[in-house]
Amino acid sequence: MGRNGSIHTIVLVLVMLIGFGAALGWPQYEKHRTLVAAQKALDIGKSLAFAEASYKARYKAYTPDFELLGEALPCPVERAEGKIEMVCKDYTFSLAEGNLVRVAHKSYPKWFDINIDEGSIDCSHEEGSLVGQHICARVDLAGSNN
Template identity: 65%
Template sequence: MVLGQRGSIHTIVLGLVIIVGFGIALGWPQYQKHKTVASAQRALDLGKALAFAEATYKTQHGAYTPDFAQLGLALPCPVVRDGDKIEMECSDYVYRLEEGGVLRVQHKGLPKWFDLDLAKGSVDCSHEDGSIAGSHICSRVDLTGAAQP
């Protein structure tokens, strides 16, 4: 009698482990997508704050500055200087000022980026052709009014 009950308990526990395993296996990719989109939205929000600070800096000094440390913001990530290249490197994104007053927010691992045109006040979410992750992020991130100073 005890052996029969013990076998059924093991079967039930094994069944529960299999069900939980399938649940995790099916839910994990969705969780990763949500996490990536949330990170992209935070990167865009920081890019927006940098764009506003750059616009203020330009009115005071007559030009944009590639050195984000001079903007007077509390920066969440370190500014890295490598020769003539100045970037702010965060965990997932790199921020740099390109020629022509374009603030580029580029993902470190995915072929995806945001271009904030400081003069026009526009945002472009771009990705390489055929990049499923890039198109997924660009379709989910809210770009409305992102660079309007």
């Protein structure tokens, strides 16, 4: 009976250690996943901005319909309530204010504005948004896949 109790104790300790490790590791994993998704969304937004600049050079205007850019799009374009957006898992992409590619997160109050004319990127978030602050502080705005 002493051995049986020892095995149960060892199993209980192992289960507790695994649970404790998962409890500490899961938030870090989620932060990393959120940053990877933000960087990917930013890279897609940069590609859209480049395609919009090429489109404007040909047709003298930007288009809110990304399907007209002649590029393979990673997500479907949706048209609803007078808005045209490319909708991905975590982010939506749209043409805002005529010359901005807006990359907005679906759940968090955070977005990237890519100014096509100036070639600048602004990472913005609502005041007090810890997730927005964290993402804007950690994402590489200058890095480019283009």
